[in-house]
Amino acid sequence: PSLVDLGSCLDRLVGVWRDVSARLFTHYRLATRAYFTFLELSGGSSAAGLAEVNVTATLRLLRLLVKHAQELKDELEDGLKTTPTKPWKAIIPQLFSRLSHPETSVRLSVSQLLCRIAQDSPHLIIYPVVVSSPLPSTNNKQASGNEKLLRSISRMDNLTQSYSRPGTDSSDLDEHAYVPNEMLDNLPVTKPRTDDNDDDDQTEPQEEDDDDDDEPEARQLTNVQLSYESILDSLTQHYPNLVADTQAFVEELKRIRLLWEELWMGALSFRQADVLRRLAQLDGEVKRVLENPTLGKEEKASIMRDKHGAVMKPVIVALEKMFEFTVGRAAETPHEEWFQKTYGKMIEKALEELKRPKDLRKPKSCWEGFKQLYQTLHQRSQKRDAMTFKLSDISPKLALSTNRSISLPGMADSDDDSDATGGIFISSFSDDIVILPTKTRPKKLSVKGSDGKKHTYLFKGLEDMHLDERVMQFLGIVNTMFAKTSGVERTRFRARHYAVTPLGSRSGLVKWVDGATPLFALYKRWQQREAAALVQQTKPAGSLLSPNTVPPTPQRPSELFYGKLNPLLKEKGVSDLSNRKEWPLDLLLKTLDQLMTETPSDLLAKELWCASTGALEWWQLTQTYCQSTAVISMVGYIIGLGDRHLDNLMIDLATGEIVHIDYNVCFEKGKGLRVPETVPFRLTQNIEAAFGLTGVEGTFRLSCERVLKTLRRGRETLLTLLEAFVYDPLDWTTGNEDIFAATKTLEKGDGGAGKGEKRDEKKEMERNILATMFASRVAEMRVAWKRNKTDFVEEMNGLAKSIDEMVGLLEGKSDCLDRLGRLRECGEVLQEALKAGMSHPLFHVRERYSDYEKLRDDHADVLDSMRAKLRDSERWQSRHERT
Numbered sequence: 001p002s003l004v005d006l007g008s009c010l011d012r013l014v015g016v017w018r019d020v021s022a023r024l025f026t027h028y029r030l031a032t033r034a035y036f037t038f039l040e041l042s043g044g045s046s047a048a049g050l051a052e053v054n055v056t057a058t059l060r061l062l063r064l065l066v067k068h069a070q071e072l073k074d075e076l077e078d079g080l081k082t083t084p085t086k087p088w089k090a091i092i093p094q095l096f097s098r099l100s101h102p103e104t105s106v107r108l109s110v111s112q113l114l115c116r117i118a119q120d121s122p123h124l125i126i127y128p129v130v131v132s133s134p135l136p137s138t139n140n141k142q143a144s145g146n147e148k149l150l151r152s153i154s155r156m157d158n159l160t161q162s163y164s165r166p167g168t169d170s171s172d173l174d175e176h177a178y179v180p181n182e183m184l185d186n187l188p189v190t191k192p193r194t195d196d197n198d199d200d201d202q203t204e205p206q207e208e209d210d211d212d213d214d215e216p217e218a219r220q221l222t223n224v225q226l227s228y229e230s231i232l233d234s235l236t237q238h239y240p241n242l243v244a245d246t247q248a249f250v251e252e253l254k255r256i257r258l259l260w261e262e263l264w265m266g267a268l269s270f271r272q273a274d275v276l277r278r279l280a281q282l283d284g285e286v287k288r289v290l291e292n293p294t295l296g297k298e299e300k301a302s303i304m305r306d307k308h309g310a311v312m313k314p315v316i317v318a319l320e321k322m323f324e325f326t327v328g329r330a331a332e333t334p335h336e337e338w339f340q341k342t343y344g345k346m347i348e349k350a351l352e353e354l355k356r357p358k359d360l361r362k363p364k365s366c367w368e369g370f371k372q373l374y375q376t377l378h379q380r381s382q383k384r385d386a387m388t389f390k391l392s393d394i395s396p397k398l399a400l401s402t403n404r405s406i407s408l409p410g411m412a413d414s415d416d417d418s419d420a421t422g423g424i425f426i427s428s429f430s431d432d433i434v435i436l437p438t439k440t441r442p443k444k445l446s447v448k449g450s451d452g453k454k455h456t457y458l459f460k461g462l463e464d465m466h467l468d469e470r471v472m473q474f475l476g477i478v479n480t481m482f483a484k485t486s487g488v489e490r491t492r493f494r495a496r497h498y499a500v501t502p503l504g505s506r507s508g509l510v511k512w513v514d515g516a517t518p519l520f521a522l523y524k525r526w527q528q529r530e531a532a533a534l535v536q537q538t539k540p541a542g543s544l545l546s547p548n549t550v551p552p553t554p555q556r557p558s559e560l561f562y563g564k565l566n567p568l569l570k571e572k573g574v575s576d577l578s579n580r581k582e583w584p585l586d587l588l589l590k591t592l593d594q595l596m597t598e599t600p601s602d603l604l605a606k607e608l609w610c611a612s613t614g615a616l617e618w619w620q621l622t623q624t625y626c627q628s629t630a631v632i633s634m635v636g637y638i639i640g641l642g643d644r645h646l647d648n649l650m651i652d653l654a655t656g657e658i659v660h661i662d663y664n665v666c667f668e669k670g671k672g673l674r675v676p677e678t679v680p681f682r683l684t685q686n687i688e689a690a691f692g693l694t695g696v697e698g699t700f701r702l703s704c705e706r707v708l709k710t711l712r713r714g715r716e717t718l719l720t721l722l723e724a725f726v727y728d729p730l731d732w733t734t735g736n737e738d739i740f741a742a743t744k745t746l747e748k749g750d751g752g753a754g755k756g757e758k759r760d761e762k763k764e765m766e767r768n769i770l771a772t773m774f775a776s777r778v779a780e781m782r783v784a785w786k787r788n789k790t791d792f793v794e795e796m797n798g799l800a801k802s803i804d805e806m807v808g809l810l811e812g813k814s815d816c817l818d819r820l821g822r823l824r825e826c827g828e829v830l831q832e833a834l835k836a837g838m839s840h841p842l843f844h845v846r847e848r849y850s851d852y853e854k855l856r857d858d859h860a861d862v863l864d865s866m867r868a869k870l871r872d873s874e875r876w877q878s879r880h881e882r883t
Helices: 003-042 048-067 073-082 086-100 104-120 126-132 138-155 211-238 240-256 260-290 297-311 313-326 334-355 363-381 396-400 466-482 519-538 557-572 585-598 603-610 615-639 685-689 699-713 715-722 739-745 755-780 782-839 841-882
Strands: 388-390 426-429 432-435 443-449 454-460 500-502 508-511 516-518 649-652 657-660
Touching: 003 048, 003 073, 048 073, 048 086, 048 104, 048 466, 048 715, 073 104, 086 104, 086 211, 086 466, 086 715, 104 211, 126 211, 126 240, 126 500, 211 240, 240 396, 260 297, 260 313, 260 334, 260 363, 297 313, 297 755, 313 334, 313 755, 334 363, 466 500, 466 508, 466 615, 466 699, 466 715, 516 519, 519 603, 519 649, 557 585, 603 615, 603 685, 615 657, 615 699, 699 715, 755 782, 782 841
Parallel strands: none
Antiparallel strands: 388 432, 426 443, 432 443, 443 454, 454 508, 500 508, 516 649, 649 657
């Protein structure tokens, strides 16, 4: 076809595309108006039949806003201005996640909607807005300065830990350690494991260079901050006291989330592997210097001093920052005063020994002071009195706070609209703080609400709670789907969850789960009963046990496991017990069989039976247990939930419900652990035995099928909820599960403005260390280099003479070869003459030479006569010229 025909075809195709798009968006416009109309008519009713429908409608509108904001601009703007805010309260986390959307119109629409929600129900969004917004007050600026100081403390950890490797011997330090950085709210980190088994730790993640992404990330961060600031301005305008009190409350929680002794204990434990590696490197350097016979005593001391400063510089700089933050400044609380008085001089002495060691020939002695400090702190942390604190000692401001406008965390689901601001407020704080003896040292605190009730929370200061918050919302929506079921089963089919309030990327408040007991506690009770029974059996007949008799301490699960496995490995000839790849599978199965044989399989079943007052109540508990286990197992399978050890599984013996906690390992993250978790959900012998006579083939299987059918019907809603991870992704990729691995990326969350500075500072330190090491190595080898220089010059002079002699010999050889060639030519001519006889011209050479001489003489005479004639001519010419 011609070009004219081709152009007309393209025009018709474009027209067809426009018609199809117009028809498509006509349906979208009608759907948008219909959804807004439905929300206005329903008014956000929380009835069982409308709750799920409201969530579906709001999520679909949010999807239309995200995907077709420009095409549906008029309908969305008009609808969002008039839509009631109550239906949107169920998806507030999704609204906040859309503030990271790249399109300005989407961020603006979501911000305006959140501002309207802030006016109607400020308690629902006060915490995420306050945590994510800058703090304007003077006190907050001071706290922000403290955060910057702590960030500068850990800024050197990138360098300090860049050479650390898992498996380094750190037996001198305890496995329970803590992140040494107290106020790092803008850092996305990996949340730690809290079980006692450390075999599932990951290898250390590699540090990535994100130089090329700084500017886009900075712009995106600025846009999100502007959105949060606009919402905060709206809150401040309508509820100034609520904002101010909440900001003060959050800042004081940051103060207590990591006490100074925990900070130092965690820092020393975290740096132990790297320090040991550096000390080993320094020990090798010192031995080489001492064995160098060319250096004097003073030169050796100077070189060893320089090497010590260069190798240990990153550790010294980080510890100096910590010293300035803790000991080198004025204390603000009684607990900080106690710490400075008790450990200040000890830390100062240890730091001085590290910076200026007394014996340079023994590098490991410089770390003895900090090792002793760690042991002292660790011994104190194991005491019972170290597990309880008074709030007045660690945070006097919180202890004195009464009747403040602070919304009770975790009350987002409350429908109490009696107060203008909604929700319940904190009337006062309990003075008793209990620290749980786990790896992250969470703190249990209680508050009295304006409703007159006591509310207990678990304050986690070293974990990112955003993922837990979203999983809790996911479980809440799942429960809404189950709420449609009528009858008695309506209360049984639910995933029991709890309130989670993130207070930044490294802390959060978790509502205490009342009445629930960890399954590990049931196992531990059985161990204690067995130990007491063993003592009773071994006592002499007829004797009585002394009241002071203490049963032996039960072994931990890891001790039981390795106590049975290690002998089998040694019998098999496995030398490297730390390398799991060399462990034979048959030995692992044998160890598992032994442990299963020794542990009763009906512990949980007996607990349910003992918690019942009769057969009917036991039956109801068992049915509730089966159904709740089925719900959380299927939901966990869908979201890829892992890390289901016994401390993360709890049971409410009053109702039979299973409660899961710690949802950090999601989205199949467990498959990437050092020991991969390949099972879809936990179904061990104790859990199965509690199902009753039918086991998995009875109520449990039927309940699983019913749960999956319900979830499949609501897959659109659930998938839309999970879309929040696309626009606001969390750190749920596979990485090192050790909480201290977070310090490798300490500064990645501070925004794009300071990234270049921190990288430059790190590179500058690396250059200084390399320059110092190079200079010390040059000084160490200077004498040998001078000797090598003299020998080299002498050898080079001798080589030059030899080359000159060689050149002369080669030239003489060339002359000889030329003469030999000429002689060979002469010999060939003579041979030819001999063969030809007298007829050869060579035999007439004498005669021809005589003729040549005669001709030569004649030629000479002629030349002489010509010269004479020439002279006469010249003489006549001169006479002629004169005349």
